[in-house]
Amino acid sequence: MILKRKDLLGLEELAAEEILGILDVAEQFRNIFDRPVRKVPIMRGRTVVNLFFEPSTRTRISFELAEKRLSADIVNFSASTSSLKKGETLRDTAENIEAMKVDMIIMRHGSPGSAAYLARVLKSSVINAGDGAHEHPTQGLLDMMTMRQRLGNLAGRNVTIIGDIAHSRVARSNIWGLTKLGAQVTVCGPPTMMPPDVRRLGVRVEYDLRRAVDGADVLNILRVQLERQARSVFPSNREYHRMFGVTEEVVRLLKPECFIMHPGPMNRDVEISSEVADGPRQVILEQVTNGVAVRMAIIYLLSGGDPGSLRGETD
Ligand code: CP
Numbered sequence: 605m606i607l608k609r610k611d612l613l614g615l616e617e618l619a620a621e622e623i624l625g626i627l628d629v630a631e632q633f634r635n636i637f638d639r640p641v642r643k644v645p646i647m648r649g650r651t652v653v654n655l656f657f658e659p660s661t662r663t664r665i666s667f668e669l670a671e672k673r674l675s676a677d678i679v680n681f682s683a684s685t686s687s688l689k690k691g692e693t694l695r696d697t698a699e700n701i702e703a704m705k706v707d708m709i710i711m712r713h714g715s716p717g718s719a720a721y722l723a724r725v726l727k728s729s730v731i732n733a734g735d736g737a738h739e740h741p742t743q744g745l746l747d748m749m750t751m752r753q754r755l756g757n758l759a760g761r762n763v764t765i766i767g768d769i770a771h772s773r774v775a776r777s778n779i780w781g782l783t784k785l786g787a788q789v790t791v792c793g794p795p796t797m798m799p800p801d802v803r804r805l806g807v808r809v810e811y812d813l814r815r816a817v818d819g820a821d822v823l824n825i826l827r828v829q830l831e832r833q834a835r836s837v838f839p840s841n842r843e844y845h846r847m848f849g850v851t852e853e854v855v856r857l858l859k860p861e862c863f864i865m866h867p868g869p870m871n872r873d874v875e876i877s878s879e880v881a882d883g884p885r886q887v888i889l890e891q892v893t894n895g896v897a898v899r900m901a902i903i904y905l906l907s908g909g910d911p912g913s914l915r916g917e918t919d
Contacts, residue, residue, distance in 0.1 A: 606905050607622055607906060610729050611732075613720050613723060613732045618784070620784045620786075623781055629911050630901040632911070633901055636917075636918055643672070643675060644918065648676075651679065652678055653679045653708070654668060654681060655712075657712060657714060658712050663740075663742070664733075667742075667899050669896050673900055681701070707728055708730075708731065712733040716736035718735050719735045729907070737773055740776075741781075747774075751763070764822070766791075767792075772829065774867045779805050779807055783807070790808040790809075793811075817857055818857065825864065825876050826867070827866070827867065828871055849875055850876050852883075870888075
């Protein structure tokens with residue numbers, strides 16, 4: 605069994621073998637995307653609820669597509685039209701949904717630890733689709749899947765994560781996952797966007813972008829999270845772009861095979877120039893495609909799926 609757990613809350617709690625096992629199963633599901641019918645009947649009769657309390661394009665649609673491609677029944681919860689508006693708590697809301705006999709809840713929420721809290725009070729499996737600035741485990745997994753497709757083994761590879769490290773759940777999940785697989789991670793951004801204890805996560809810290817990209821195999825560029833910053837932590841978007849934006853000038857410093865990732869949504873001409881965002885080095889839409897496969901793998905494995913029995917469905 606690859607995942608001996610009820611929930612997926614973060615990559616901090618996963619072992620390297622579990623991460624690699626998920627990525628292998630995701631590659632099997634990725635095979636079916638090139639077929640005329642991109643669907644397998646293996647979650648028929650199971651019910652998944654998508655509980656999104658924060659805006660999302662990629663993660664919400666990706667989970668929904670993953671569920672549909674596994675033939676699960678789906679319910680999409682809309683916080684803005686729910687009884688939360690009448691003062692119902694998150695716990696009461698979730699317990700009422702669970703009482704309708706569902707198997708799995710996917711949740712995005714603005715509060716760090718909210719997915720872990722639900723996992724404690726519910727019997728259903730909970731998948732964290734992003735909890736505040738804490739973790740975004742499926743994003744970390746899809747990023748690693750994309751890196752592994754291009755680089756093979758990630759051990760010893762140099763991954764540079766650039767941007768708002770302090771506010772980024774994507775950075776945290778990437779750091780946990782990549783370091784477990786033996787990659788060397790460098791984080792780079794303004795000092796005001798760097799968590800004080802970040803070196804304890806086993807990363808190199810660079811405040812100079814040009815030094816940070818030297819020798820990198822991958823750049824993973826983070827979105828400047830304007831909505832999470834109570835006060836401005838850099839003077840202006842123009843200033844940020846000048847100091848930490850990945851532009852054609854930065855790309856000229858990279859190794860020829862180095863490629864560029866971004867989890868989306870992008871702030872064009874803030875953390876990444878439009879030329880780079882649309883240029884030949886970027887793999888941003890490959891990340892999005894892989895996201896559906898990773899989410900299929902997680903849903904399948906947490907439901908007790910056996911990868912050995914998948915062969916007939918995905919070959
Ligand atoms: N990468 C990501 O989480 O994007 P969304 O906010 O659109 O889901």
